[in-house]
Amino acid sequence: MKTELSGSHAGGSIQGNPGVDAVNDIVMAGNKSKGGRPYFLEDPAVERVLNIAMAIATEVAVAHERMDTLERLLESKGLLSRKDIETYVPDEAAAEERQGWHARFTARILRIVQQEAEALAHPENNTPMRTIADEINEM
Amino acid sequence: MPYQLPPVWTELKQHAVFPEFSHDERARYNFLANLNRFVSTVIAPGNQLAYTSRVEPAFAKEHGRSFNDRFEVGEAMKKDPVYQMWAALRRSTMEMRQQNGRSVVLRQANQLAQKVAHELEGTQILQLKENFQVPPYLTHVDNHLMPGSYHTEYFPGDVSNAANYDSGLFVTSGGMLGSLTDGGGRAIAAWVKETYPDFHPKQILDIGCGLGHNTLPIALAFPDAQVIGIDAGAPMLRYGAARAHALGINNVTFIQADAARMQEFANEQFDWVQTTMFLHETGGKSIHTIFAEINRVLKKGGLNLHIEQPQYTPEMSMYEQFMRDWDAYYNAEPYWGHMHDLQPAALMEEAGVPKDKFMQVGVKAINDLDKKKQDGKVTEDYGRSPIWNVFGGWKA
């Protein structure tokens, strides 16, 4: 029986191996596993969005943890006190900017809901694009 | 009782061949461990409520009887929104764990392979075979949604999938298996030592050892024994041998072999044959060939033990069987259900253990990260809890 023993052979020849360059980590990380994917929610479209939302939730948590690390490091170096953060009260200008940030952020996240409401408010603006195309063709 | 937080990922022991994690990669795992903990302790219990309060009653009303089997339970539960959401979330956490783990190891695949090769230089603790035939049931599915499963190497010497398995099991188990993910091996080693103080095995075989998480505690507990771990996956063995060496354990050899055809071992070579979380990842025919092989390589009077999840017995409720079966279909462990339908005592007879030498006990992970936080209590997370059923016996 031919055996590949440990030692110098154990890793195969790695340096300059074309196989290593074939590793596309960005795409391969998300490769699908074998077998049909089950969907549990009645509408697979909803489950698709749920999965995207959970991935974004992960990234929010990651950003939060990074900020927390930053604060603790800055504090340990005497550059900032986290108590100052907790008791921080913005002045008028800062408050305005910060509330504006929240408002824009919210609006970006809920864009589609806002636009569905606008559609109801302005039924005249809901002509299908095919119809509009035909209309414009006559203009 | 206050909410039980999982340990942070940095408590995992970073041995010499462990993949490197950036700050954000660690944070991602901290979040996912928490997400799993929340889904299994807060959301999952809703399934039982939905089952007893509406799913079961509605079925009884419609059919004039209760469920006959777990598959009927599954069909009925599928329509319940609480179950739907829990299942969708659970699936999602599994897929995210894979993607996040793979992105860590694949970006450093080359360095990992080199670290492993360096660690193994001059050692004789790894034996891989050219043209090894991976059992067909392993190539047929990507176990627990792990693309490429245990055997795939993306280039010669690759260990990516093993490194992903090693560094990510923490997430799925919510940190309940300890800093070296070896809670099962520690538990079985301690149990054997305590229960059989006069048992001094010289030759121990761990079948389906993977990367040796649960092999090493046995080797540590029996330093005078020669331990052999066999597995089908070259990346697992390569990484496992390097990991064992890095951890300073030198009485284990990692050999690539198929448990159903262990030609390299003599008849009655071993005093103890162990499998851990292995049988449910074999196949319906192979499992019997494997037990016949165990019978052949185990000494008369030798010990044979298997760590598994509890078998489905008539005493187990249909609901619990259904919940335990979830991973079979939705976490890609398709032999899980059929395996847990088997009679362990009958299997053991195939390994030469007569009914009167058969034994079955429950063991709980020995978790060095527990720090009394769990207070010995774990929420039942069917099929995922670090509480196992051990069955086996002494060969006549």
Ligand SMILES: C[S@@+](CC[C@H](N)C(=O)[O-])C[C@H]1O[C@@H](n2cnc3c(N)ncnc32)[C@H](O)[C@@H]1O
């Ligand atoms: C769930 S893992 C368990 C690993 C290890 N025992 C542990 O406790 O961490 C199952 C392992 O069994 C291996 N395996 C499955 N069938 C096998 C066979 N016929 N021969 C050798 N190994 C096998 C797989 O490659 C995989 O590494």
